[in-house]
Amino acid sequence: MAANASRSCLQFLLHLAQDNLDFRLPEIKSLLALRGKSFTPTLNFKEKAPFWCLDGLSEEDIKDVMARSVCAKSAFELWGHGRTHRELKTSLLNYPVENMSPFMKQDSTYRVNVYTFNKTLEFTERIKRIDDMDYLPFEGTVNLKSPQHVFCLLEDYGTNPNNIPDHPDYVYFGRWIADGQRELIRSHSVKNRHFIGNTSMDAGLSFIMANHAKVNQNDVVFDPFVGTGSLLVACSQFGAYVCGTDIDYNIIHGRGRSSRKKQKWRGPDENIRANLRQYGTERLYLDVMVSDASKPVWRMAPLFDAIITDPPYGIRESTRRTGSHKDVKPCDGIYVESHVPVSQAYHLSDIFKDLLNFSAHHLVLGGRLVYWLPIYRPDYSEEIVPLHPCLQLLSNCEQVLSSHTSRRLITMEKVKGAEGMDNQAHLPDPRFSPYEGHNAFREKYFSGLNKRGAREDTQSEVNGQ
Ligand SMILES: C[S@@+](CC[C@H](N)C(=O)[O-])C[C@H]1O[C@@H](n2cnc3c(N)ncnc32)[C@H](O)[C@@H]1O
CATH class of the missing domain: 3.30.2130.30 (VC0802-like)
Structure with a gap:
């Protein structure tokens, strides 16, 4: 004007x-x-x-x-x-x-x-x-x-x-x-979403995550724990190309039991691509694949403008990764043909360390990692937030779930190249130990709750309230 x-x-x-x-x-x-x-x-x-x-x-x-x-x-x-x-x-x-x-x-x-x-x-x-x-x-x-x-x-x-x-x-x-x-929260409500699961992320929080990640037109965004792709839906709405991985074959291929009340099995075409189609952003769908986030399959290079994810906490879904029964070590990352992988516990501490190390290597400089960290509130202090020398912590926002549980939305920006920096992510404080043992966090999370309270907590996790 x-x-x-x-x-x-x-x-x-x-x-x-x-x-x-x-x-x-x-x-x-x-x-x-x-x-x-x-x-x-x-x-x-x-x-x-x-x-x-x-x-x-x-x-x-x-x-x-x-x-x-x-x-x-x-x-x-x-x-x-x-x-x-x-x-x-x-x-x-x-x-x-x-x-x-x-x-x-x-x-x-x-x-x-x-x-x-x-x-x-x-x-x-x-x-x-x-x-x-x-x-x-x-x-x-x-x-x-x-x-x-x-x-x-x-x-x-x-x-x-x-x-x-x-x-x-x-x-x-x-x-x-x-x-x-604000209208996006209604128009993208999970209630009317074509493909949903037990842990589909609430629409409002998905858009907030995409905004914290500074997702922009033509960016490439990756979600390593993609589930039903709620975060990809939000990022594509802002013009980014999206891709993801999940260890669960049924989720990636839209098969298996439905999460809808009156429906036993998922119908044909209940998958992430169809979700993007529902909102008119299918052209921005790159792909999703079955893959274990603890063993990333990506070329070692800065590939993504943003990594935005909601890792499994072991509350409503198991935290598993692939491994081996025996002490069989891969040679150059490849197992012998006769090796049969088995499912193993994936401790929260390892999930966060892997996520930060992966982001340090695969984000472009200035790219952002946005993820949720589950919190047992009585134990919380800022020192338990995982750090990495290449990632600067920008924000740490609490969403309270109950008097003693919450989750924190962590935003980090890549400020330094990660060449030669293998496995530098660290959990800065011994108090981080709640995340170390398998199920340790889950036990704390539910401690002191009666069954009804526990249900309310996990439901609010789904609804993002
Ligand atoms: C909290 S859910 C993600 C929900 C997703 N944001 C959505 O809106 O549907 C976590 C996902 O991580 C997956 N997962 C668990 N362990 C994994 C692993 N080792 N590698 C990749 N995905 C994994 C689970 O199958 C689950 O779909």
């Missing part, structure tokens, strides 16, 4: 969804990083608040963020704000006229919305709020149905639903710029 040329020092207001609070900041930071921008909040920034004011960005930056964000609901160009309506008026009257005037011209149409957070206003009260702002120099015509410009008065009544104040804690006024992609 030509009007932007003379408009300066813009501030933007994000209205964020009040769920998945921990995941919001890394999401917005990652989406800004995709545009080479950094996150600069204004003073008084509160991470858990429903509104954030941002500095140093352009309208295009904000539009790009909103075209991807599932954590942000709407974005506005902020024209004024204050603790009271009087302060808001002063702030608005001080806002540069040249920033406002392109949107208030005589031949334009507009509408003003009133949005209240943590309070419902009667229709008449909302109309009064708008009438009280008659000091704003609108010259255009009101058009409620399809206005050229939409403005919004936003009132924040705090986050305590049991103690709603009479007057808002803070008020904002701005020009609406864009809505976020």
Whole structure:
């Protein structure tokens, strides 16, 4: 818009969804990083608040963020704000006229919305709020149905639903710029997905993972524990080519028992490719194959822009890998023809070490690894998060599952080439031992829970709640 040329020092207001609070900041930071921008909040920034004011960005930056964000609901160009309506008026009257005037011209149409957070206003009260702002120099015509410009008065009544104040804690006024992609959570709900399994990842969290991973158009993304491909669905929605592996033949080939209530066996064409077809992204499907993540079959080279995965925790699915009964060692990675592989325990500690070592070698520089780490909360400290010298830990967000269990979404970025760095992943603290023995974490996870509690926990894992 030509009007932007003379408009300066813009501030933007994000209205964020009040769920998945921990995941919001890394999401917005990652989406800004995709545009080479950094996150600069204004003073008084509160991470858990429903509104954030941002500095140093352009309208295009904000539009790009909103075209991807599932954590942000709407974005506005902020024209004024204050603790009271009087302060808001002063702030608005001080806002540069040249920033406002392109949107208030005589031949334009507009509408003003009133949005209240943590309070419902009667229709008449909302109309009064708008009438009280008659000091704003609108010259255009009101058009409620399809206005050229939409403005919004936003009132924040705090986050305590049991103690709603009479007057808002803070008020904002701005020009609406864009809505976020919350609709993707509904349109991609696992409930209506063609192919699902017991551990299919919730749609909202899958999109958050893709955003934390900075997945971009034409990227190549890999999921080593692909399951029913929920993460591939999300990444392909953002234009990435996707591939994955799973040790389970039935999952990869869409065979075996169905996870749906009234269906015994999976139907024909219940597979990951069909899931992408359902959402119109089949052209981005590279392939999936049966493979054991502990014995990767990939050429030793940086092949992937992102690795995004939900490893098995041994809670709802077994953590197994292939091995050998006897002490038979492969020669140059190849077993003799007579060797019969058997299924062996795959300890969580090894799963995470293998995942980090694999990512260090197979991510491009700047590529990201995003994965879930299961947590027994009483034992948690930051030191138990696995590290690797080539991978920088960027974010670590908790999703609480019960009073004593949670999972943490870990995001790491490859900052250094991994040549000559075999098996450098390490579990920095002896407290990491919960992940060492087979079933040790599972036992802790369920300790102190009655059967009903255990079921609730694992179900919420599936639903991502
Ligand atoms: C939590 S599920 C992944 C769910 C997936 N994100 C989805 O949305 O359906 C973990 C998957 O890891 C697979 N798995 C377990 N051990 C494995 C191994 N050693 N190598 C590869 N895949 C493995 C399981 O078969 C299971 O499908």
